[in-house]
Amino acid sequence: MKISVCGKGGSGKSTVVALLANEARAKGYRVLVVDSDESNSGLFRMMGFDHPPVPLMELVGGKQSLKQKMGQPNVLSETHIAPAQIPEQHRLQRDGLMLVSIGKILQSLEGCACPMGVLSREFLKKLTLQEGELVIVDMEAGVEHFGRGVETSIDSVLIVVEPPLESIDVGQKIHDLASGIGIRNVWAIMNRVPSEEIANRMKAELEKRHMEVVGYIYFDADIFGSSLEGKIPVNGVAVQEMKDIFDRILSRAGMPPG
């Protein structure tokens, strides 16, 4: 299963990715997290690492020379890539969790991020999984990645939405684009929900827009507090909420319960 986590900027994508990865790991899955957000760089800390992996972009000589170096042999030239084949410096690993990063925008005027979109798309397409392996992609904010075709090999899209209507609108756009290219599982997860009453209103709004909700995470002072250190909580309410959400995801996707 390859899940991409999408949503408006700041909606909680990376938080959801890290909580989901920990939960999938706890259920016995081997999890590969792919950081495909070229703008934000904090995911490695949320996943409990103290430095980021060397971006895969470096394998092809960085963004500037992607075109020239695309032809030279490296793991990215293989037709199929198993997580274990990724060169060590490009993957961080701890007890069944692996993190790779596509690339980051480091300089101003370095041009658009399209080459990173191409690399994300090709890498995800070639990534070949064994039973018990799960890929979770921390996608860039918004909808541009659909234009670049990053989702072509993704089977499930998890859309993070917050109460503001604008967030729901972006979520719907993602939902329609994902469904439009034939992605089987497209679900919404409501984040930073302040009360049950608002959860119910939000759910009704999403369902009115034909979006299927797999659960919600309350506004959580622990999550916000941990973010001061760039971390996420490893126990507490949100971790519990993610247990139920992951169970629902597995059952709706027809996956074994871990």
Ligand SMILES: Nc1ncnc2c1ncn2[C@@H]1O[C@H](COP(=O)(O)OP(=O)(O)O)[C@@H](O)[C@H]1O
């Ligand atoms: N359920 C939540 N409760 C409280 N704060 C949250 C929650 N989810 C995310 N946050 C906080 O919101 C900010 C943005 O979250 P992040 O996951 O980085 O969003 P994104 O990856 O979509 O940009 C972070 O400071 C994070 O700690």
Ligand SMILES: [Mg+2]
């Ligand atoms: Mg993020």
